[in-house]
Amino acid sequence: MQTIRHNIPDDLLMGYAAGVLPQAFDLVVATHVSLSDDARARLAGYEAVGGAMLDDMDEAPIGADSLEQTMARIAGMKPTRRTAPVRGIFPEPLRRIVGGDADAVKWRSIGLGARQSVVYSDGDATARLICIPAGQAMPQHSHRGLEMTLVLQGAFRDDDGVYARGDIEVADQQVDHTPVAEPGEDCICLIATDGRLKFNGLLPRIAQPFLGI
Amino acid sequence: TAQDTIDVQWADKISAIARSQDQTAFAEVFRHFAPRVKAFLMKSGADEALAEECMQDVMATLWNKAHLYDPSRAAVSTWIFTIARNRKIDLLRRYARPEPEELPWGPEESPDQADVLALQQETTKLAEAIRTLPEKQRQLIERAYFGDLTHSEIAAETGLPLGTIKSRIRLALERLRHAMT
Ligand SMILES: [Zn+2]
Ligand SMILES: [Zn+2]
Numbered sequence A: 001m002q003t004i005r006h007n008i009p010d011d012l013l014m015g016y017a018a019g020v021l022p023q024a025f026d027l028v029v030a031t032h033v034s035l036s037d038d039a040r041a042r043l044a045g046y047e048a049v050g051g052a053m054l055d056d057m058d059e060a061p062i063g064a065d066s067l068e069q070t071m072a073r074i075a076g077m078k079p080t081r082r083t084a085p086v087r088g089i090f091p092e093p094l095r096r097i098v099g100g101d102a103d104a105v106k107w108r109s110i111g112l113g114a115r116q117s118v119v120y121s122d123g124d125a126t127a128r129l130i131c132i133p134a135g136q137a138m139p140q141h142s143h144r145g146l147e148m149t150l151v152l153q154g155a156f157r158d159d160d161g162v163y164a165r166g167d168i169e170v171a172d173q174q175v176d177h178t179p180v181a182e183p184g185e186d187c188i189c190l191i192a193t194d195g196r197l198k199f200n201g202l203l204p205r206i207a208q209p210f211l212g213i
Numbered sequence B: 001t002a003q004d005t006i007d008v009q010w011a012d013k014i015s016a017i018a019r020s021q022d023q024t025a026f027a028e029v030f031r032h033f034a035p036r037v038k039a040f041l042m043k044s045g046a047d048e049a050l051a052e053e054c055m056q057d058v059m060a061t062l063w064n065k066a067h068l069y070d071p072s073r074a075a076v077s078t079w080i081f082t083i084a085r086n087r088k089i090d091l092l093r094r095y096a097r098p099e100p101e102e103l104p105w106g107p108e109e110s111p112d113q114a115d116v117l118a119l120q121q122e123t124t125k126l127a128e129a130i131r132t133l134p135e136k137q138r139q140l141i142e143r144a145y146f147g148d149l150t151h152s153e154i155a156a157e158t159g160l161p162l163g164t165i166k167s168r169i170r171l172a173l174e175r176l177r178h179a180m181t
Helices: A010-018 A023-035 A037-055 A066-075 A092-098 B002-020 B023-043 B048-064 B076-093 B113-131 B135-145 B162-180
Strands: A115-121 A125-132 A147-153 A155-158 A161-164 A168-171 A187-194
Touching (some): A010 A023, A010 A037, A010 B135, A023 A037, A023 A092, A023 A115, A023 A125, A023 A147, A037 B113, A037 B135, A066 B023, A066 B048, A092 A115, A147 A161, A155 A187, B002 B048, B002 B076, B002 B113, B023 B048, B023 B076, B048 B076, B076 B113, B113 B162
Antiparallel strands (some): A125 A187, A147 A168, A147 A187, A155 A161
């Protein structure tokens, strides 16, 4: 079965809403949602499912002075300020982990003018930025698990069409594609991959009950 | 329905907290949600003491972020769920979860009451749909949210009215984008 999708699939949005994705995938979803109102609206739907479940929970007994203790906590807190959005290539969640916009990335050459930078990695999954010169093919890579690619600058094309800023492609190990950066601008993508089979094959089915609604 | 009225009332209490640090409103929100947030955290694997501590933190965050709550985009239960979920990830998985960029309201732009009511109604419908699901499917959703699913156990059609809530929120986002430009 070949799994390629242009929009972020419901299973990944639901996994993000539930808070069960590996961190590298959380980062790509949060960055994508920052760029797509459609994804934001769909995510809010899955969060509403979580809210309904919370509201239906059987109550746990709380401490007799819970409320007083909470008020004391509040008295010691600094007010939360709204952060003004910063204009740039990277939306806020990515900018936070990189420590700046695209010009702050510490790139490493991976040959043929292509560069990459690992922004987050743990035992579960890795998130990396990749920059491909305009008009050039991406380095060949295999998919051991699930791969989620979000375009941040420029565009790339493969058999499924053109992916531009904000577009997301999800591929699994059955997918064999050769993305090529479109002419014009260098293509910068944020890519999350997981090597563990556990992740692949589980999530693609979590949201099946919700699909097609 | 009565439930819609209740949901809108919760939203009003959050805005009273934001507007005038209304402690009575906060106490009412606390009485309803604190025991549920604590139950949610315990179900996620926190022990009793940790869940109590973490619940107080969630409720304090609610007070502190009350001015950021947008009743045309989320029911209060949804909003509290997201705070509790993030705190849970902080606590049990030890990382600060990446969150999408915030969408601030436009200057002096507060949501239309009709939009607020419509969103709350959609949320009520969704909650009712979840409540009336066959037990097996309900459990499936619950387990998806507690990260507790295994390969072979996922299937079935549930037919939740997520589409309507999605278009409602899309409208709210468009209004918001419009107000900001
Ligand atoms: Zn690939
Ligand atoms: Zn492709």
